[in-house]
Amino acid sequence: MTRTVYVNGEYVAEQEAKVSVFDRAFLFADAVYEVTSVLNGKLVDFDNHMKRLQRSMLELNYGPKIDEDEFLEFHRKLVSINKIDEGIVYLQVSRGIAERDFAFPSSDTKLTVTAFTQKKKLIENETATKGITVITVDDLRWKRCDIKTIQLLYPSIAKTEALKKGADDAWMTQNGYVMEGSSNNAWIIKGKNIHTREADNLILNGITRLAVMKVAEQLKYRVVPKQFTVTEAENADEAFITSATAFVTSVVKINDYKINNGKIGVFTQSLREAYIKQALDTLT
């Protein structure tokens, strides 16, 4: 079946969709994006994804504002046209089309808004049952990783490097500290404490990360946001990642160190189950 995608207010077959070669996304990676998961044909945590999108746009001085109701409507429509029961909606907003110039174009330049869906098994899949393995690599990104831009070349290099080395993903590090995964937040459990790095300008404040913190509190687990070293991670009791596509996915090996004997840990598993349950209870 041909997928229908969204381009500036129009629903078009993916082969027909067109964006200008002068689009700032194409020339300068001048675009922000969101990935919202879909369960039972409905959106997970849509409001918070829109809040983060608005923040990303504000941080980059995008002129025009977005209409959240309109965005909700086309997300829903794409999910329905493409019959997505489980998967994601990818949304991208670029600064728009302008003659190539490093300086931003005038603030009334029309945004380019595109979106498409992907079918994906998010709840039951191989990584949910087996966990993933990660290697650590130097974090060579810029210093505004809190803005969800489409400058994803380095994470893409890191992920490819991980696959080449037989691992599933890469955790990016600075000065011996774990920052985050190539497209997810990194967590460890040590004793009674669950740690994930505090959200500042060097990592993305994951929507799933925030939801998992609440779920952990409800389970009476102790979340202590703090940065942790690669060595601490390698010696953790459990480790996991969070994202809109991974939800809570166990990490069973970091570099050469097996975590929890290479098996999914009980806390991680209960967090995953509790997260999915609350996501299913709060769909939009």
Ligand code: PDD
């Ligand atoms: N990535 N950190 C990075 C660098 C990310 O790219 C992502 C999300 C996250 C987790 O954020 P959230 O919980 O809001 O999905 C953390 C998406 C899924 C992607 O690029 O496909």
